[in-house]
Amino acid sequence: MRSPDVFADDDGAVNSDDSFENFTVTPIRRRSQAIVHSENESFDFATGSEQATVIEIQQHQETVLFEEKEDVDSEETINRLLDSSLEEELEDIDCEHNDALSKLLQSFGHRENSNERQEEKEEQEQENRPNVSLDIFEQAEDNADEEIEIQLSEEPEDDEATLLPVALPDGNNLEPAPKRRRLDFAPSTSSAADGPVVPAQSDVGEYWNQNNTKTIEIHGNNFEINNFHDYMRMKITKLNHQVNVEKSKPFEKISEIFKNYSVYVNGYTEPPALVIRDLIVAHGGEYHCYYMHGRTTYNIASSLATAKIATIREKEIFIKSDWITESIAAGKPLDYRDFLIYEKGAQEKGRMREFFANNSQSQNTEEDHSTLSSSQNAFLDARNPNFIRDYYARSRLHLISTLAQDMKDFVANLKLEGKLIEKCFPEEELKQLSEGNIKNSRNENMVFHVDLDCFFVSVALRDRVDLKEKEVAITHSKGTISNSMSEIASCSYAARSCGVKNGMLVRDALQHCPNLTLLPYQFDDYVNVSQQIYEILASYTLELRAVSCDEMYINVGTLCQQYDIQDPILLAEHIRKTIRAKTRCPASVGIGRTSLLARLATRHAKPDGVYWVTEEKRIEFMLEEKIKDLPGLGYQMMDRLTACIGKEISTCGQLQQKPERELSQIFGPKLATKIFKQCRGVEEDSEDFWKTQLRKSVSCDINYGIRFTKREELLQLMRAIGAELERKLTDSKMMAGAITVKLMTKKLHHYKSMEDYPTLCCGYSTGFHAASLPGSN
DNA sequence: ATCCTCCCCTAC
DNA sequence: TAAGGTAGGGGAGGAT
Ligand SMILES: Nc1ccn([C@H]2C[C@H](O)[C@@H](COP(=O)(O)OP(=O)(O)OP(=O)(O)O)O2)c(=O)n1
Ligand SMILES: [Mg+2]
Numbered sequence: 173m174r175s176p177d178v179f180a181d182d183d184g185a186v187n188s189d190d191s192f193e194n195f196t197v198t199p200i201r202r203r204s205q206a207i208v209h210s211e212n213e214s215f216d217f218a219t220g221s222e223q224a225t226v227i228e229i230q231q232h233q234e235t236v237l238f239e240e241k242e243d244v245d246s247e248e249t250i251n252r253l254l255d256s257s258l259e260e261e262l263e264d265i266d267c268e269h270n271d272a273l274s275k276l277l278q279s280f281g282h283r284e285n286s287n288e289r290q291e292e293k294e295e296q297e298q299e300n301r302p303n304v305s306l307d308i309f310e311q312a313e314d315n316a317d318e319e320i321e322i323q324l325s326e327e328p329e330d331d332e333a334t335l336l337p338v339a340l341p342d343g344n345n346l347e348p349a350p351k352r353r354r355l356d357f358a359p360s361t362s363s364a365a366d367g368p369v370v371p372a373q374s375d376v377g378e379y380w381n382q383n384n385t386k387t388i389e390i391h392g393n394n395f396e397i398n399n400f401h402d403y404m405r406m407k408i409t410k411l412n413h414q415v416n417v418e419k420s421k422p423f424e425k426i427s428e429i430f431k432n433y434s435v436y437v438n439g440y441t442e443p444p445a446l447v448i449r450d451l452i453v454a455h456g457g458e459y460h461c462y463y464m465h466g467r468t469t470y471n472i473a474s475s476l477a478t479a480k481i482a483t484i485r486e487k488e489i490f491i492k493s494d495w496i497t498e499s500i501a502a503g504k505p506l507d508y509r510d511f512l513i514y515e516k517g518a519q520e521k522g523r524m525r526e527f528f529a530n531n532s533q534s535q536n537t538e539e540d541h542s543t544l545s546s547s548q549n550a551f552l553d554a555r556n557p558n559f560i561r562d563y564y565a566r567s568r569l570h571l572i573s574t575l576a577q578d579m580k581d582f583v584a585n586l587k588l589e590g591k592l593i594e595k596c597f598p599e600e601e602l603k604q605l606s607e608g609n610i611k612n613s614r615n616e617n618m619v620f621h622v623d624l625d626c627f628f629v630s631v632a633l634r635d636r637v638d639l640k641e642k643e644v645a646i647t648h649s650k651g652t653i654s655n656s657m658s659e660i661a662s663c664s665y666a667a668r669s670c671g672v673k674n675g676m677l678v679r680d681a682l683q684h685c686p687n688l689t690l691l692p693y694q695f696d697d698y699v700n701v702s703q704q705i706y707e708i709l710a711s712y713t714l715e716l717r718a719v720s721c722d723e724m725y726i727n728v729g730t731l732c733q734q735y736d737i738q739d740p741i742l743l744a745e746h747i748r749k750t751i752r753a754k755t756r757c758p759a760s761v762g763i764g765r766t767s768l769l770a771r772l773a774t775r776h777a778k779p780d781g782v783y784w785v786t787e788e789k790r791i792e793f794m795l796e797e798k799i800k801d802l803p804g805l806g807y808q809m810m811d812r813l814t815a816c817i818g819k820e821i822s823t824c825g826q827l828q829q830k831p832e833r834e835l836s837q838i839f840g841p842k843l844a845t846k847i848f849k850q851c852r853g854v855e856e857d858s859e860d861f862w863k864t865q866l867r868k869s870v871s872c873d874i875n876y877g878i879r880f881t882k883r884e885e886l887l888q889l890m891r892a893i894g895a896e897l898e899r900k901l902t903d904s905k906m907m908a909g910a911i912t913v914k915l916m917t918k919k920l921h922h923y924k925s926m927e928d929y930p931t932l933c934c935g936y937s938t939g940f941h942a943a944s945l946p947g948s949n
Numbered sequence: 950a951t952c953c954t955c956c957c958c959t960a961c
Numbered sequence: 962t963a964a965g966g967t968a969g970g971g972g973a974g975g976a977t
Contacts, residue, residue, distance in 0.1 A: 562964090563964060564964090566963080567964055569966040569967075570966050572961055572966080573967040576967085576968085577968080627961095648964075653962070656962075656963085657962070658964090659963090659964095722961080723961075803959085803960080804958090806960080807958095808958060809959090841971095841972090842971060842972085865969095867969095868968080869967090869968065870967090870968090871966085871968075873965090873967070874964090874966085876966095877963065877964060877965090910954090912954095939966090941967095
């Protein structure tokens with residue numbers, strides 16, 4: 173969080189246990205009853221035509237298994253499964269804590285907890301045991317990889333959707349899952365009024381919505397919810413609680429080295445924050461997700477921007493992450509002064525302590541060396557229990573996806589609340605935008621599309637004025653390897669003018685632009701900036717639609733009326749100024765009557781500008797727009813278009829010549845109608861464009877660098893991903909209507925030779941996807 | 950017709 | 962080394 177002072181008064185908490193139970197993810201205590209098996213001894217021989225994996229659900233010692241493939245010897249499979257499940261039965265009840273897939277699957281088997289309606293059905297199910305089915309099928313032929321998907325779906329059984337409480341293992345202690353989430357009070361915004369369903373995707377959102385009074389108690393602290401700060405503050409307390417109390421079950425506690433120490437990781441570090449978290453927790457310390465003044469012992473950082481030093485408060489201590497690794501190696505907490513980056517209050521001194529540290533270090537390193545190396549290796553091992561978090565910690569796509577979802581939750585909550593965020597500028601400024609004279613009687617829509625210019629680069633350049641206007645790209649690669657396969661997340665406009673694009677490989681980008689400067693990611697800053705811009709925009713209006721972490725639409729029709737603003741450009745400039753003042757990042761604004769026009773306008777506004785497609789300009793404007801820029805039309809459809817027409821066309825003007833019938837054959841009816849309107853600029857926003865967006869599904873995928881050679885490795889990752897999905901489901905308080913398990917395997921004939929075979933074996937990706945039950949959120 | 954499931958495609 | 966995640970729209974084809 174950007175400003176620590178918000179949390180400074182968190183101390184002196186009154187403890188109350190009851191309430192905080194509501195705010196943590198329910199732990200699963202029930203014993204696992206499902207197992208994942210592979211058909212073959214290893215996956216080396218899993219070719220597309222064979223069954224690769226089956227998932228068995230075991231309930232009250234009976235096995236439920238549907239086989240729907242002809243060419244599988246189902247009897248033999250069942251026998252083997254039964255055998256294995258017997259082994260599994262011997263396991264102790266509470267020792268199996270990591271079997272998340274099982275828990276996930278098991279939650280299907282226990283929906284009788286959820287409500288009465290199910291009770292009558294249970295009788296039926298006595299006979300007809302299976303309420304979970306297993307389909308195994310093969311994906312259509314693909315050129316490189318073959319995907320085998322296992323779909324777990326609930327048997328429909330009857331009328332409408334059955335409810336599945338996810339992760340409610342212990343029905344006695346817990347409230348049954350609510351059948352439907354309802355709003356207990358009337359929402360005050362008109363946009364929310366039509367949609368009675370609460371969009372509580374995030375758990376935080378749920379708390380937000382629970383009371384009319386906005387004071388919420390969590391983990392012994394009282395929160396009054398008024399703005400994003402409060403919202404985040406609450407989230408933070410909850411996060412810290414989760415992290416430290418639940419301890420995330422990755423490793424057993426190894427030592428108590430860091431007892432009474434707590435750290436906050438500031439910025440992007442090596443090892444990444446989540447790895448540090450595991451190290452700290454494993455060695456008895458506390459990890460704080462956010463810095464809490466007076467409570468957090470140390471800030472961990474890799475470096476400190478000079479600009480940041482001014483904002484450091486008394487007694488804040490910044491040290492290098494080496495303090496952690498070396499303390500573990502030494503078997504005791506070392507003197508922080510040897511790892512000091514910056515300390516406010518007591519500067520200087522402490523350098524000579526090096527002696528001490530070195531001496532004491534040599535005393536007892538031997539034993540702990542094994543601990544260190546084993547735990548360090550474990551973190552680097554793709555098959556370790558923290559693999560997913562480690563992976564996520566470095567994945568930009570994961571970051572922007574989850575951030576976008578967070579922002580949507582935030583907006584949804586604001587809409588429910590119906591209250592603007594407090595403005596960070598005097599309201600007078602808005603009134604001054606009015607030019608006085610004529611009353612603007614036109615009651616028309618006016619849409620702004622706000623998008624930060626090369627988001628990641630802008631963040632990086634805040635403290636690198638020397639690189640302004642230079643060719644810069646954000647990537648993991650440090651440029652030491654010239655043909656790096658690292659992807660460029662974002663590149664500056666100078667780099668774009670050489671042909672570099674977002675998403676390009678570093679290797680290819682360097683061909684276009686040899687003096688490209690590569691800079692690392694700053695994940696935490698993206699989170700902060702993203703939150704800031706949403707806070708800012710939500711202080712203007714709540715007619716806001718989140719698109720991504722750096723991009724949103726706002727409808728300023730009513731705002732312009734309210735403040736009698738005739739020239740939207742003045743308002744846009746005001747917004748841009750506010751964003752720049754607060755985040756030091758440039759934003760561009762596209763203005764149009766509809767979201768389409770606003771969006772197309774943004775391209776012309778960039779970089780760092782405003783562009784307004786007025787109604788008068790519209791026709792002419794559309795003629796020259798690129799077809800590819802129409803939202804929803806990607807490379808595949810462009811290819812299909814050129815293939816079907818027989819020649820390349822690129823502008824919307826050319827596309828306007830085509831009759832809708834022809835487009836329909838190329839794109840299908842829906843897309844064709846959409847594009848037919850879009851290329852003329854006459855597409856209207858749908859009814860619910862400004863309404864709250866309800867999440868319909870939750871998924872976890874990992875598709876990079878997975879190369880397993882043993883079945884056990886597969887199971888481990890599957891379980892871990894299952895656990896992750898389960899966490900997300902409970903967090904978002906959603907109930908799954910169907911859960912899909914995905915894995916991809918490489919086909920046998922794609923291996924070049926039999927020599928390659930054992931090492932290449934099968935690379936595949938895995939993922940879980942849960943579709944929400946209609947009405948379950 | 951209308952639903953569901955398994956894709957493919959798109960966007961950031 | 963690098964970390965190709967995540968959610969939604971929609972079409973084809975089968976079940977109802
Ligand atoms: N293939 C991609 C595309 C985008 N992003 C990330 C980095 C971008 O900074 C951010 C926002 O994406 P935009 O499409 O808005 O692109 P930029 O903000 O970088 O540039 P601009 O909006 O100025 O065109 O998302 C990414 O990681 N990988
Ligand atoms: Mg952008």
